[in-house]
Amino acid sequence: MVRMSPVSRVRKKQSSSEEPEPQSLTGFFKDVLGDYANLGTEPGHLEVELLTSELMGQWWETGDDLGPELVELAADKGTAPAAAFLAAFASLGDDEGQRADAGEALAGVVKRGLPEPEWAATLGEFGVGECWRTADVYGDASSLLCVFGEGDTAHGVLALLDFVEFDGWVKDVVVVEAPDEVLAEMRGQAAEGGELMVFEQVPPGRARLLLEDGIAITDSIEDPEVSADFSRFRALALSRARLLGEPEQAEETPEFGEQEQADAIAAFFAFAADEGTAAELDDDEATRAVAEMLAEFGAEHDPRRPLRVGPEKLAFFLDTVFDGDDDLGEDIEAALPDVVRAWAEWGARRDGLSEEATGTLLGAIDEVLEELAEDDSEVDSADVYLDGTENVDDPEALVDLLARRMFAIPDTVTVIGDDELELDPTDAEQRRLLVVGEFPEYHESLAGDDFDEQERMRLAMRTTIVDQLWDNDPAAVWEAAKRLGGKGLEREEVLSQVEQVLAKHLEPATESSMEFDLDDYEAGLSSLG
Incomplete structure (x- = not known):
């Protein structure tokens, strides 16, 4: 569709990072009168109308029609700016009653001796x-x-x-x-x-x-x-x-109730059986359910042309179905792509769309289906980061949890030696192997049992930090990681800085273990970023 290029506005809304203070009606009216006073005595008609339209847009946005109250205030005020507002609102008011009230108020002001604005009589008169x-x-x-x-x-x-x-x-x-x-x-x-x-x-x-x-x-x-x-x-x-004259009579919305929907679905399956479609379509309970969903969707969202097919309409249908709260069931989910494609073919044939238009329509549907399949696979892949013990009801908290664990373990597939392994990050031992997989330079020495102390310490610290991120304990690790990431640091750079903080606070506990003071460690983490 064509781009939208507005004319210059009479005035601009002030931009601010803070919400404006609520304004009283009298204060708002005072500003309105100031705007009309600034127009001068010989403004252009379009200038007056743009100012008035923007003014009305302000109360449209708030859902509070101030027109009648402003007309009453302007009638009482009886000044030249008030008369200008009344003249403009008599032309642009939302309904005939408001325009008439503004016109009567203006006539009353004129009777009291104030001249009508010179432009008032011809305002809005354009060919x-x-x-x-x-x-x-x-x-x-x-x-x-x-x-x-x-x-x-x-x-x-x-x-x-x-x-x-x-x-x-x-x-x-x-x-x-x-x-x-x-x-x-x-x-x-x-x-x-x-x-x-x-x-x-x-x-x-x-x-x-x-x-x-x-x-x-x-x-x-x-x-x-x-x-x-x-x-x-x-x-x-x-x-x-x-100004465009009497409007055409609106087309009567066709009846598309249960019987009409049933007739349409019967015609659809007859088409699929007789004409054939790009995909084999079985007439079974699942395909019937999808066809019913399509018919009901058309009745609700496109009542004048319920059976119309279009890329955006069918994309919206698919988004609505997959974003809905209802569990479709495996059979219906499996049938849905083929039924939607066939429904599009049927609609395109019925509406007389060209071969190019039909091909473009089917291609657009395939793209949407592919995107939805990718989204589903991403949701499925997120499941491997959950072990079922998490009790997260807040969607934002769940997103943060997944982001944290995916940062700790970006991939659940790794290569150690010659073996490619798909592992479960919720299992601590398998999570350790995923950490080992990130250090291919250590694999040979690990396999030969000649792992030196420095390498062992590096791997132990990385495993410890990954576990801390996984459990969000201490939470200061993830907070530090987000701050550093927000400054543009890559994951490896973030983990390296956290390791340096941890290394500063490690002390021997036994011959084979180390310990650190949690308060000191958290204080060091707070200084990062």
Whole structure:
């Protein structure tokens, strides 16, 4: 989709590493009046609208519509900046009632002798140009550009619509200058995309429907993952949408209940049996279960086109399935890849996708499946670092535990002499062999039983530190390791520095053992990093 390039803002939000202090409504209103006073007596229309849209974006982000209260305060204030706010809000207010209230408040202020801002009567009156959209051929996402004004006043509203999770929600919207350049970029992207892209002119009424419905869906989502610009340009985009005339009638959402889903699944298995798919597909309980999951997913997340297939939609389905709390069972997990591929083939044939588009779709699904398989293998590999005695309910604590033990023992396969060994790091003796494997220069002397004292001490210290990391006892070892790692030191450099601290505090205990003072050792570790 086309990149989003906003025009320069009227003002920038102040950046700070600290959270701003909560502000009272009267304090906020005072700042608002100051902003409108700074516009002067002859601001450009777009300048007024951008300021107002950003102001409304601030309370959109907090979920607290301050419009009615600010209108009341402005009506009581009755100053030129207050009149400017009322005139602007009468044009950009979110709903007809708010705009009417602001207009009435402005009329009341004018009756009391304050002149209406010169620009108020024509605010937002821009000519409507053409609307264009690019989209992927699958219908996962679309960029919509609507042009307004001409000459020096020409600008565009550019929106990015996502049909994967919430059926056409607007996840990004900006006002762009030089819309002809953006349109040229959209043409170029469509040409480069070939059969995988759609580029077409959109009737104004349909564009309004897409914008208003899409922003309404975004408004209904709790904490939507929108761009930083969305809130600033949201109100202005809705204001421009109203210039596009009457919206088209929305298509009626088709019925896709249990019977329709059952019919679709029957058609899918008939296709798999008659037409054949890239993968052999058995009609059994597991494959039926996956097909039912796909149909239910379409009904929930893509109600207008529940059987539509697209790379992003099916990737989202797979992520949802594997990230869910339900245990799928081995049979369903085994059937899932082939069923999803076959479902994609069936959908591509039904939707008339080209051979190239179908191939790209299947290739994208394979990539997602490979990534998920790698993620699963990483989870499985993490199991070897747990012996079942750990009682870690906090996910962050579990991540730290695994990171610590994987730092202590990065690999569970080692080579000692001519033998490649896969070992269990939870067993202390096998863990020692994994440590030995990291010192191939010692293997010959170990095998010949001519291991000198210096080598023996080095290996003993490394084994001790690895055990300390494994058990997190003392915890100061892992804390020191993280500090040193944070400064860019590699694992071997970190362990070498810890060994030096340990060596300073070792004292003979018996002829065959050493001991150290724990407090002194921890104090030495605290000085590292």
